[in-house]
């Protein structure tokens with residue numbers, strides 16, 4: 359992955375959360391109130407700009423870390439979303455006018471329940487929870503992010519996968535008109551990711567629809583993206599339009615691009631270096647350029663919850 363250091367981000371690119379919200383006209387009304395959500399057509403008519411809309415009916419999760427979250431600015435101005443460019447500030451700059459709604463998610467493959475669902479209908483059966491998770495990027499930086507999302511395990515159970523379903527594959531929207539980075543061909547589109555069924559039904563992963571109590575900013579994967587806190591950030595596929603239950607290990611974008619550097623499992627592991635850099639330590643974004651790096655924890659510190667998933671697997675080979 360291409361790396362741009364925080365020093366490369368101009369101060370003018372960084373906006374306070376208040377300015378960020380003030381810039382949006384407040385014609386949004388509470389579209390997402392008490393867990394009941396307006397139909398997409400109603401949202402587009404009443405809420406021309408959904409950005410900044412507060413999410414309500416969100417409960418706190420016992421899985422949250424008590425580490426201090428990064429600022430809204432850190433989380434929304436420094437990340438990867440190659441569909442909007444390869445620079446760390448590109449998603450923030452180039453996704454501003456992306457209108458994610460209406461949005462549909464196709465569920466297919468080895469499951470009793472399949473079909474194409476409007477985003478609102480897709481998330482309606484599930485509880486919204488705030489999960490404050492440590493996130494570790496393969497590029498050796500980390501953040502703490504207060505996500506709002508729904509449990510992936512609950513979503514998987516809802517669609518009733520059959521015994522043939524060994525993996526869940528995900529795909530991102532592939533729209534070259536709305537996503538300028540796609541025209542540059544930096545990856546083989548659509549962006550793809552996958553988990554084993556055991557990983558997908560572990561209680562930790564969520565499909566995030568918000569952060570800091572408001573709907574997910576475009577650059578963070580609106581309207582819905584995967585969050586798997588014990589894996590490197592690239593597993594957190596954004597802008598999901600397709601979920602497939604499959605019997606074969608699915609292709610994943612970074613593995614397709616550079617198999618030697620990026621594996622299917624991508625568990626955070628301080629003992630297995632990336633071929634071009636160490637994974638032993640990480641730089642917490644927002645801690646200042648001169649702050650010392652902190653040690654990276656096995657499974658990003660979530661070992662108690664997930665280490666059993668990999669019993670008997672050689673994690674040096676299955677990276």
Ligand code: MTE
Pocket residue numbers: 359436437438439440441493495496530549577578579590591592593594595596597
């Ligand atoms: N999802 C899509 N569709 N396209 C991408 O380029 N980049 C990944 C992941 N999800 C990416 C993606 C990478 S490399 C990282 S580190 C995370 O998104 C970073 O974004 P976040 O900080 O918003 O989680």
